[in-house]
Amino acid sequence: MSAARTVREWAPALVVFVLGIALWQGAIAAFDIQQFLLPKPSDIVRSCWDQRHTLWPAGWYTFKEALGGFAVGSIAGMAAATVISRFRTLGAALMPIAVAANAIPIIAFAPILNNWFNPLSPSSKIAMAAVLCFLPVMVNTMRGLQSANPRQIELMRSYAASGFSIWRQVRVPTALPFVFTSLKVASVLAMIAAIVGEYFGGSYDALGVLIRSKAQILDFETAWAGILVASVLGITLYLAVAAAERLVVRWAPETRDS
Amino acid sequence: MTEQHSVVDVSGVSKTFPRGNVRALENIDLALRPGEFVSLIGPSGCGKSTLLRVIGDLVEPSTGSVVVNGKSARQARNDHDYGIVFQDSVLFDWRTVAKNISMPLELLGWDRAKRKERIDEMLRLVELQGFGDHHPWQLSGGMQQRVSIARALAFEPALLLMDEPFGALDEMTRERLNLELLSIWQQLGSTVVFVTHSISEAVFLSTRVVVMSPRPGRIAGIVDVDLPYPRTVETREAPRYFELVTEVRELLRSRGEHLLPEEEAALGQ
Numbered sequence: 001m002s003a004a005r006t007v008r009e010w011a012p013a014l015v016v017f018v019l020g021i022a023l024w025q026g027a028i029a030a031f032d033i034q035q036f037l038l039p040k041p042s043d044i045v046r047s048c049w050d051q052r053h054t055l056w057p058a059g060w061y062t063f064k065e066a067l068g069g070f071a072v073g074s075i076a077g078m079a080a081a082t083v084i085s086r087f088r089t090l091g092a093a094l095m096p097i098a099v100a101a102n103a104i105p106i107i108a109f110a111p112i113l114n115n116w117f118n119p120l121s122p123s124s125k126i127a128m129a130a131v132l133c134f135l136p137v138m139v140n141t142m143r144g145l146q147s148a149n150p151r152q153i154e155l156m157r158s159y160a161a162s163g164f165s166i167w168r169q170v171r172v173p174t175a176l177p178f179v180f181t182s183l184k185v186a187s188v189l190a191m192i193a194a195i196v197g198e199y200f201g202g203s204y205d206a207l208g209v210l211i212r213s214k215a216q217i218l219d220f221e222t223a224w225a226g227i228l229v230a231s232v233l234g235i236t237l238y239l240a241v242a243a244a245e246r247l248v249v250r251w252a253p254e255t256r257d258s
Numbered sequence: 259m260t261e262q263h264s265v266v267d268v269s270g271v272s273k274t275f276p277r278g279n280v281r282a283l284e285n286i287d288l289a290l291r292p293g294e295f296v297s298l299i300g301p302s303g304c305g306k307s308t309l310l311r312v313i314g315d316l317v318e319p320s321t322g323s324v325v326v327n328g329k330s331a332r333q334a335r336n337d338h339d340y341g342i343v344f345q346d347s348v349l350f351d352w353r354t355v356a357k358n359i360s361m362p363l364e365l366l367g368w369d370r371a372k373r374k375e376r377i378d379e380m381l382r383l384v385e386l387q388g389f390g391d392h393h394p395w396q397l398s399g400g401m402q403q404r405v406s407i408a409r410a411l412a413f414e415p416a417l418l419l420m421d422e423p424f425g426a427l428d429e430m431t432r433e434r435l436n437l438e439l440l441s442i443w444q445q446l447g448s449t450v451v452f453v454t455h456s457i458s459e460a461v462f463l464s465t466r467v468v469v470m471s472p473r474p475g476r477i478a479g480i481v482d483v484d485l486p487y488p489r490t491v492e493t494r495e496a497p498r499y500f501e502l503v504t505e506v507r508e509l510l511r512s513r514g515e516h517l518l519p520e521e522e523a524a525l526g527q
Contacts, residue, residue: 149348151344151346151348152348152350154311154316154342154344155342155344155348156365157316157335158314158315158316158335158340158341158342158419159338159361159362159365159366160335160336160337160338160365161365165365169350169361170350173350173351173352176352249352250352251351251352251353251393251395
């Protein structure tokens with residue numbers, strides 16, 4: 001993709017973003033909005049810089065939890081989908097349940113999981129993130145593995161290809177765009193899970209605990225700065241998955257370059 | 259090659275699909291001689307695609323048997339005797355054109371150098387030199403179908419099975435590809451089974467046209483096409499060509515009392 005095209009593609013979003021921040025900053029001055037209701041963006045950024053030695057290590061601590069849960073949940077989801085899709089009746093029995101379970105607000109289990117694992121250790125947050133990532137990845141991977149073009153399968157059979165070859169050469173490539181779509185969703189969920197899990201208790205090194213305690217003592221600037229750190233890390237994880245997708249799924253329409 | 263033995267021997271083949279108890283084929287007997295170009299034509303629901311799939315061991319017949327080169331269809335499939343081309347090109351989107359042609363060769367365990375040599379050869383054959391590194395979506399429908407043909411022929415299968423391969427293309431592309439297919443067929447001397455619902459295409463291409471009638475699918479008659487090869491654009495204007503087209507059309511009509519109006523219209527093309 002040419003540099004000029006990249007600029008053209010991103011310019012509108014950038015303009016809207018800058019306008020939005022400016023509007024926020026202006027609205028606070030114009031309507032005299034109280035600092036505890038909504039701090040100025042400039043104050044949030046300053047606070048983020050002033051407290052960088054507490055905020056970013058806390059962010060990193062939480063990010064590692066999210067990353068761990070993302071990895072465990074996604075790998076388990078892909079593995080489960082692979083096994084289930086091998087057996088049609090098992091898939092038929094489990095798929096509706098998985099889809100239904102996917103609609104449950106699993107984040108509501110956060111206090112329970114804190115109770116199951118040591119609430120102060122990262123493991124309860126990793127578990128929360130893993131559970132949250134598992135279902136969308138499993139459901140989408142299964143859908144992807146079942147989406148292979150029947151003609152392509154017939155063609156492979158006409159070549160006397162083994163079941164493994166068909167899986168490797170047709171089912172997996174067909175599933176990859178589905179898998180990456182779910183991984184992008186999961187990357188966002190993992191960060192949410194880790195932070196919300198920490199709201200219900202966790203180590204003082206953690207970002208969620210920091211945001212909550214700062215909000216309780218009415219230090220909203222720092223709380224907002226913590227949210228900013230969480231956003232930056234969450235977006236980073238998402239972009240990393242999107243970059244991996246561009247590398248792996250070069251053929252899919254949304255990654256086409258020319 | 260001896261003229262006596264047949265490449266494909268279909269005898270007493272019937273097929274009933276359990277779902278809806280549909281009788282797709284009833285008591286089909288058909289023998290194909292080596293190097294023949296045989297078209298199966300008939301309205302939709304006459305079982306022509308099912309017959310193609312039975313020959314290719316992609317559908318198991320309910321009764322009867324298929325013998326290919328003296329072997330069972332299953333054995334023939336395991337021996338890579340079939341090259342198949344479907345109506346849509348069924349290319350693997352994640353592979354380049356060259357890699358698509360390479361797929362059956364990889365499954366056959368050919369080494370890289372041998373594969374590359376054959377891929378270049380096939381790209382020349384279908385006149386797509388220089389397109390090897392393109393992805394399928396970068397090609398037109400006609401070019402995609404040529405890649406599909408190259409892939410089907412790359413490992414020199416004894417039998418080329420084509421299921422309405424040009425059905426989704428516009429008339430002009432279709433006529434050009436008809437000529438190209440004939441030239442490829444004459445260069446390679448393979449045996450072709452070609453399913454179509456176009457009378458003119460069937461007559462123009464084939465050495466024999468097998469006319470099928472629906473519900474249950476049966477052979478209504480076989481028309482020997484005695485037009486000389488190589489066939490050209492002029493062939494389509496020859497009086498004998500029109501006689502044969504009429505013959506096929508009448509065979510279709512005589513068995514066509516079950517046809518739906520739109521099927522009748524489709525056959526009139």
